[in-house]
Amino acid sequence: MASRIQRLVKSAGALNFRRSPSDIASTIGTIIARGKEVQDQVAAQTLPTFANTIAPLARFDNDSGADAAIVSFLQNVSTDKLVRDASSNAEQQLQAFRIEAMMREDVYRSVSSVFKNSKEMDRLEPEDRLLVEKMELQYRRNGLALSSEQRQKLGQIRKRLSELGIAFARNINESDGRILLTREELDGLPDDYFDGRKTEIEDGLEKYVVTTKYPDLVPAMQHAKRESTRRRLLTVEETRCPENIPLLQEAVGLRLEAARLLGYKTHAEFVLEENMAKTPEAVLEFEHDLRKRLDALADKEVAEIEAIKKADKEAAGEPYDGLFNWDFRYYSNLVKERKHSVSDEEVKQYFPMKEVTRGVLDIYQEILGLRFVKVENPDVWHSDVEMYEVWEAKGDDFVGHFYLDLYPREGKYNHACVNSIRASYSKDCESCEYPAAVMLANFPKPTSSAPALLKHDDVLTLLHEFGHVFHHLCTKTKWSYFQLDSVQVDFIEAPSQMLENWGWEPSVLRKFAVHYKTGEPIPEELVKRLLAAKNEGAGLFNMRQAFFGLFDMAIHNTTDGNVDIRSLYRSMREEITRFAAGDANACGAATFGHMMGGYDAGYYGYQWAKVFSADMYASRFLKDGVDNPQTGMVYRREILQPGGSRNASASLEMFLGRKPNNDAFLKSIGLD
Structure with missing residues (x-):
């Protein structure tokens, strides 16, 4: 019994994450070649059935899934930049292949033939029948009911969107911000924040390296007493990856163009068709109703925070100039500590x-x-x-x-x-x-x-x-x-x-x-x-979530593909979250990975x-x-x-x- 179990685990665990750039290129080439071979066989069927059409396509996904996932995944974790670059390139090739595959009219004809064959469909088990229905729908949503010229245009759009998404994610992963701060500038941070932290000499002073990675950023935004420190760090975070703004801007326009080609008014309408919500109207009703319910609670919380900051400014002999984004985490945490005597330092x-x-x-x-x-x-x-x-x-x-x-x-x-x-x-x-x-x-x-x-x-x-x-x-x-x-x-x-x-x-x-x-x-x-x-x-936390959801809908449930992302993000955040942006160049949309990572029209x-x-x-x-x-x-x-x-x-x-x-x-x- 034990040896059988050992063999079982060994065979089930044979995942190879140690891939060189050449291994990655070879793997993705093999996957794409095999995929095209399967599609050619499906397209050649004269009497399409589930067994000779749907099953081979689904079996290819079964068989190639792990290797495809690994070579795409390594860009997120490898310590070798050459591997990360090869992985990113492999994902781009894979996405381009998948887009091309979903645009093949000859394959769609075979899939559609099975879908329309009521006798064949009636014989299928529920999951097999659903597989046919989902496949056929995906082909239609990828433009197979369009003219040849429109399909070609849609394919070009989808390929470009894939390129944009990969570049957006790569920029975020590889463009971490950093600043140098003295111990005094980091007053309020616990001792273990400095334990093992790198230092550098600047202007003759030893300063600590603080990055925009979460374990650095979040404690500093919650505990750094100096407003100037919080402002500087958040500005670094929200001004990094400026190259991502035009990428997202282009993606919004292309998504709208694709939706219109497919007969939808907006990209959100296209996306939500398959979701539980079904329509943009249902999402907006949900978000606005929640926001309305949260208003009084958020107002009360803002008043508490404002009172504390005003007292801090008065004690320091400084004028009160309002609440800013770099105040949110710090004063929210301070309210919690003062009202409930809950300190992260004690709890952790x-x-x-x-x-x-x-x-x-x-x-x-x-x-x-x-x-x-x-x-x-x-x-x-x-x-x-x-x-x-x-x-x-x-x-x-x-x-x-x-x-x-x-x-x-x-x-x-x-x-x-x-x-x-x-x-x-x-x-x-x-x-x-x-x-x-x-x-x-x-x-x-x-x-x-x-x-x-x-x-x-x-x-x-x-x-x-x-x-x-x-x-x-x-x-x-x-x-x-x-x-x-x-x-x-x-x-x-x-x-x-x-x-x-x-x-x-x-x-x-x-x-x-x-x-x-x-x-x-x-x-x-x-x-x-x-x-x-x-x-x-x-109240404020859920308002912040409502802002992200409403911003997402604002850029995706629109008939204007040239919406100004930078100004819209800034104005909506200030209005909904009640905290001002402060820095004119700040734009959190540049690192809002959800908008290019599969949650477009879905953050709600x-x-x-x-x-x-x-x-x-x-x-x-x-x-x-x-x-x-x-x-x-x-x-x-x-x-x-x-x-x-x-x-x-x-x-x-x-x-x-x-x-x-x-x-x-x-x-x-x-x-x-």
Whole structure:
């Protein structure tokens, strides 16, 4: 039995991340050549059927998916710039091939023939039938019902959009800002912020290097007492990558042009057709209604912040000149500390990374009925990376792998995300492919005096991103086509958002929140203060989210492809978030990666999905018990397992036993 399991894990874990530039070029060339061969065979069918047309196309996706994902993924993590460049180039080639593939009229004729064959469709199993329907729809949405000239134009647009998106992401990854600051200029930052930090001599003074990576930026924006320091750092962050503004500007115009070619008024109308929201009107109604509900709460929070800043200015003998973006995190944090005596510095002593990771994994093991085994000395892309096997808790059924790359380094992706590397799918009647996913994050690194310590927000981020990991690993479909990336974009965040709630449960925190020196569990009194402060700033935070969603709709639900992104971003942010931009050259849109990373006309989905996450948590897990494995297995079966093979609305109703509502969401942000 043991040897069979070992063979199983070995065969399931053969992912090769060590690719040279020439390996990457060779791999992508092989994938594209094989893809064209399959398409030629499909196009040549005289009597198209599911077996000779749809299945070969889907099987190609199954077989090539992992290699394609790896060679595209390396641009986000490799320490070798040549590898990153080769990976970026490979992704560009792959995207161009996929665009070309979706524009092949001869292949579409065969797919359409199967779709229109009612007898053939009636014989198919539900997932196979849905696969045909989705494929046919994607071809039509890619212009196959257009004239030859229009199709050619659309293909050119899609290719250019792919190039723009890749360049936009590369600029963000490789253009981190940095400034040099003295210890005095960083007054308010804790001692461990300086432990191990690089220094340089400038103007005869030793100064610390502070970058715009999250572990540098966020603590400084929250704790640096000097307004000039916060202003300088945020200006560096919001003026980096200026070359991205014209890229986004061009993309907005091209998206509108493509939508019009396909018969839609706006790009948002085109995108939302496949989402739960369905129409731009539904999104705007949701956003404006939420904004209206938040107005009074946000006004109250602004008044509190304004009073503190005015007092600070008066004490310093300086004139009060208003609230600016660099004030938001600092004074929001100050209000929380003063009202609830909650300090990140106190809290993080109880969240050492090792214990938090163990505790979070224990939560997922218990809820989802899984078992994790850490792989020693894995063959991965960097020494920081950890690799885990995933097994069913009962029996010896292997599930898949996940990888954790949690700390910042030069050239690495700058935020937190999950990359689906290999999808689950049926290989034949008796076996399946085992999924693999990677979590990328940029948490604070260990120092010479302390292990990596997480703020409570970091703990919630870890819970959230693991939610994506296990959504991917628990998806079980016949075709990789229905993996995590095919889940409706305005639902895909809901499972991860729901699991953040475990980070607020006292009974859960007691299991892993321990002092990094003494091992003492987090005091009950501190947990109470954390909970009391949970919704502090909820009005302004959700207003900020509403701004991002409304800005997204403003540039994508428009008939003007020349909308001025820089001025629109600035004016909307000041109006909605109530904090002024200050610097005339600042434009956060240059690093708003979602707009070029698949969330165009979809950012609203974060708040939209929050409604469902709150409902699932309150209606099932709070009611049944947050550690109830029976509820967890129902959740796994009805929410995670279908992936994109079932409409999210149907999955929600199956899990909830009714249609969802927003009662729990409003209550969760203090608006009940």
